[in-house]
Amino acid sequence: MFLQKGKSFGFILIFILILLGLIIIPFFVDLFYQTFLTELFVWILFAISFDLIFGYTGLLSFGQALFFGLGGYTVTILIRKFGLNTELSLLFSIIIPILFAWFVGYFSVKLTGIHFVIITIIFAIIGNIIGDTWTSFTGGADGLTFSPPPYRLGLFQIDLMDIKGNYYFVLTIVAISFLFLRRMIQSPLGKVFISIRENEERARLIGYNVQRYKLIAFIIAGGLSGLAGGLYSLTLKYASAGYLHWSVSGHAVVYTIVGGMGTLIGPALGAGIVMSLEHYLINFLQTTDLVVGIVLVAMVLMAPKGLVGFIQSRFKKGETSA
Amino acid sequence: METKKSKKKVEGVLKKEFSRRDFIKTTALGAAGLSLSSWAPVPFTYGAQPPIKIGMLNEYTVFATEYGYWLGKVGRTAIAKINAEGGIAGRKLELHEYDTKANPAWSASMCRKMILEDKVDLIMGSIHSGVHLACFPIIKQYKIPLFSGGSMTYEFTGKDSLSLHGGYYIRNHSHARSQAVAAWKFGFDNLGKKWTFLNADYAWGHSLAREFGSRVRAAGGKTQDIFAPPATQDFIPFLQKVDPDTEVLFTAFLGSSGLGVLRQTVEVGLHKRLQRFTVICTTEGIGQEVVGKESVGAYYIEYHPRHLDQVPKELHPYEIAYRKACGVDKDGKEVGNPKVTIAGSHMYSMWIYPYMIKLGIEQCGWKDSKKNMDLIKAICSLKLKAGPWCPVGDLVMREEDHQGFNDFYISRVEPDLKLKVLERIPKEKAMYEPETDLRTIT
Numbered sequence: 125m126f127l128q129k130g131k132s133f134g135f136i137l138i139f140i141l142i143l144l145g146l147i148i149i150p151f152f153v154d155l156f157y158q159t160f161l162t163e164l165f166v167w168i169l170f171a172i173s174f175d176l177i178f179g180y181t182g183l184l185s186f187g188q189a190l191f192f193g194l195g196g197y198t199v200t201i202l203i204r205k206f207g208l209n210t211e212l213s214l215l216f217s218i219i220i221p222i223l224f225a226w227f228v229g230y231f232s233v234k235l236t237g238i239h240f241v242i243i244t245i246i247f248a249i250i251g252n253i254i255g256d257t258w259t260s261f262t263g264g265a266d267g268l269t270f271s272p273p274p275y276r277l278g279l280f281q282i283d284l285m286d287i288k289g290n291y292y293f294v295l296t297i298v299a300i301s302f303l304f305l306r307r308m309i310q311s312p313l314g315k316v317f318i319s320i321r322e323n324e325e326r327a328r329l330i331g332y333n334v335q336r337y338k339l340i341a342f343i344i345a346g347g348l349s350g351l352a353g354g355l356y357s358l359t360l361k362y363a364s365a366g367y368l369h370w371s372v373s374g375h376a377v378v379y380t381i382v383g384g385m386g387t388l389i390g391p392a393l394g395a396g397i398v399m400s401l402e403h404y405l406i407n408f409l410q411t412t413d414l415v416v417g418i419v420l421v422a423m424v425l426m427a428p429k430g431l432v433g434f435i436q437s438r439f440k441k442g443e444t445s446a
Numbered sequence: 447m448e449t450k451k452s453k454k455k456v457e458g459v460l461k462k463e464f465s466r467r468d469f470i471k472t473t474a475l476g477a478a479g480l481s482l483s484s485w486a487p488v489p490f491t492y493g494a495q496p497p498i499k500i501g502m503l504n505e506y507t508v509f510a511t512e513y514g515y516w517l518g519k520v521g522r523t524a525i526a527k528i529n530a531e532g533g534i535a536g537r538k539l540e541l542h543e544y545d546t547k548a549n550p551a552w553s554a555s556m557c558r559k560m561i562l563e564d565k566v567d568l569i570m571g572s573i574h575s576g577v578h579l580a581c582f583p584i585i586k587q588y589k590i591p592l593f594s595g596g597s598m599t600y601e602f603t604g605k606d607s608l609s610l611h612g613g614y615y616i617r618n619h620s621h622a623r624s625q626a627v628a629a630w631k632f633g634f635d636n637l638g639k640k641w642t643f644l645n646a647d648y649a650w651g652h653s654l655a656r657e658f659g660s661r662v663r664a665a666g667g668k669t670q671d672i673f674a675p676p677a678t679q680d681f682i683p684f685l686q687k688v689d690p691d692t693e694v695l696f697t698a699f700l701g702s703s704g705l706g707v708l709r710q711t712v713e714v715g716l717h718k719r720l721q722r723f724t725v726i727c728t729t730e731g732i733g734q735e736v737v738g739k740e741s742v743g744a745y746y747i748e749y750h751p752r753h754l755d756q757v758p759k760e761l762h763p764y765e766i767a768y769r770k771a772c773g774v775d776k777d778g779k780e781v782g783n784p785k786v787t788i789a790g791s792h793m794y795s796m797w798i799y800p801y802m803i804k805l806g807i808e809q810c811g812w813k814d815s816k817k818n819m820d821l822i823k824a825i826c827s828l829k830l831k832a833g834p835w836c837p838v839g840d841l842v843m844r845e846e847d848h849q850g851f852n853d854f855y856i857s858r859v860e861p862d863l864k865l866k867v868l869e870r871i872p873k874e875k876a877m878y879e880p881e882t883d884l885r886t887i888t
């Protein structure tokens with residue numbers, strides 16, 4: 125009990141320190157790094173939402189791009205075509221993907237293993253084809269641009285066209301989402317997700333409706349992926365059918381595998397490492413994807429539990445040998 | 447105590463004694479001379495001033511790489527040539543180049559990186575409309591001119607120009623509308639009045655069907671639209687839908703699908719009863735020998751001839767020099783690598799832009815981004831004459847919509863698989879009424 129409290133206190137302390145660091149960073153780095161970090165936050169949100177179903181529930185979904193793209197389009201279309209404000213558009217970027225995740229999940233969670241992977245890819249492909257061909261509504265492969273109205277928060281107003289304003293806006297939402305996911309994972313609901321990942325049959329025998337819990341995880345992850353898509357659109361002021369392509373889910377898969385699945389901090393770390401590596405390498409070579417691929421293969425071979433898993437196992441080894 | 451040994455003589459190339467004192471004396475004199483020389487008038491070198499930074503985005507991987515390869519190569523060559531000729535207003539051009547990965551979102555990040563981190567003054571390149579669209583909010587916010595490499599979406603210089611990019615977008619090449627305005631009449635008069643469009647089911651395919659179709663219908667012709675997924679390989683189900691009385695089959699697909707549709711029209715025998723018409727975009731960077739004999743008899747709209755002997759005679763001196771600089775032979779192949787075919791109807795844009803920038807800067811006295819709009823206005827009022835920097839013939843930029851116009855060509859694939867020019871369409875016939883007026887922007 126005491127140990128648990130100590131761990132929680134340690135987490136809160138580290139979280140606050142990191143958050144304070146991220147709050148003051150814009151005063152020391154130029155605009156480009158602010159936009160880079162803003163994009164990084166968005167991908168962290170996408171990666172941790174994916175980690176909920178993959179890392180904690182054991183479902184490898186390549187369909188998250190569908191929800192990411194839906195979130196992106198929801199914000200873009202609601203602002204551009206219906207003149208909605210930013211806060212409502214963002215709210216819908218969670219609600220609409222949740223509804224779709226409910227529908228997709230209803231069929232998908234009945235399947236396991238490779239069949240689940242394939243059906244989620246199929247749903248993403250359907251979404252991408254619709255996005256690509258319904259050009260009058262989605263702009264197709266070319267996409268749609270928009271100018272987000274300022275975000276009003278009581279007396280304050282955040283101009284999302286301003287890089288710093290957008291940075292703090294995205295940081296706040298991602299930080300809240302991170303805390304929300306962490307709290308949920310520590311709750312009894314999260315324990316059920318983990319029990320399904322560890323031994324689905326046993327969870328069923330204990331009396332849990334496994335499919336229902338899988339569907340809940342799928343819906344929550346879908347909603348958060350949609351929110352990530354919405355924030356991405358707000359950051360780029362743009363959305364296209366490319367967001368719906370199943371390969372976008374690959375970003376989350378890579379970040380999670382590199383950082384370490386089932387840890388929340390792992391996918392965040394993975395996103396930071398891979399995106400920074402890409403950003404650094406792009407100055408020297410065009411084929412950055414190739415290097416990312418090599419890193420991924422190396423991680424799978426040498427540290428299958430990702431960076432966080434690798435560090436944890438080192439610590440454990442150290443403790444046992446001591 | 448000074449001995450012979452400790453005197454430390456240095457036997458130089460002059461074979462005479464060189465003491466430590468001599469060394470110090472000579473060094474001191476040299477240093478004094480160098481210091482004094484700094485007071486003398488400094489000879490002019492363009493490296494003395496900060497460079498003009500040019501950002502370049504192209505499709506080097508993933509998709510449309512046959513375009514990216516050539517646009518990049520030609521852009522780099524043109525910039526090197528400008529530098530070799532003394533730069534622009536005494537300033538060297540410095541290139542910052544990135545791959546779009548054919549991914550608009552990634553390209554937007556690269557666009558921001560170029561503007562905010564590399565501090566580029568101007569950006570050029572890419573044939574991907576989505577890439578340009580994703581960059582629009584950024585170039586509009588930071589007021590950085592973007593020169594299109596080969597985007598075919600006519601709306602970018604249409605009525606919504608101001609809201610899309612704030613007037614910071616410049617295009618010196620053709621697009622779906624100017625292609626239709628230039629070439630529909632040839633097809634209508636010479637190939638047939640009943641058209642079927644079998645196009646890729648996305649923005650570009652729809653745009654071509656709309657632009658050509660509306661003109662054919664307005665002239666009393668009949669049209670049918672069939673759209674297939676962009677990556678279609680089996681066209682038989684779609685070719686079966688072609689109306690029996692169709693006289694012209696207009697197709698628009700990229701890459702292997704573009705080749706597949708031509709081949710399969712022959713397989714089902716459609717080529718015997720109708721004429722095949724398409725834009726050169728469908729086979730740019732791909733040799734006709736790759737398309738195969740099935741393409742014989744197909745009509746193409748070219749924006750600049752692929753083969754040197756098809757280029758108008760008066761342009762030959764410029765064309766030969768341009769090809770030599772870019773490593774292209776007379777058949778439109780890469781020198782030393784005959785398997786690689788040029789994207790000849792697109793890549794010229796990247797040859798001409800650096801020169802347009804040079805003229806624009808010299809005209810308006812541009813020094814930095816504060817005068818970007820003045821630079822754009824100067825560039826968009828250029829009337830280029832055919833020359834070493836404009837091998838495609840006269841090119842007119844239109845101030846109202848920042849759109850450029852040059853001549854078009856109608857070509858047919860001959861039995862020797864050569865694209866033979868049948869008709870040259872002057873740029874004036876490709877012009878349409880501008881839908882916007884960007885001249886009032888300050």
